[in-house]
Ligand code: SF4
């Protein structure tokens with residue numbers, strides 16, 4: 001059972017700057033080999049802190065149901 005119905009989704013234009021990694025209070029984001037940020041699906045609660053902090057504005061907050069349908 002997930003803690004929230006929302007989850008952060010990283011867009012393709014992520015520049016792997018690491019700002020979101022530092023911003024997430026739950027440490028739910030990691031950088032994959034310097035290429036792109038990745039959100040832990042079980043840890044993220046969709047609070048949106050990372051989304052507001054991302055300098056490239058590439059993090060969206062989505063419904064988990066929508067994410068799972070893809
Ligand atoms: S803050 Fe934005 S651009 Fe930087 S690593 Fe996170 S998602 Fe990518």
Ligand code: SF4
Pocket residue numbers: 007008023024025026027028029039043044045046047048049050051
């Ligand atoms: S939405 Fe909140 S919990 Fe999820 S990755 Fe972003 S800062 Fe962390």
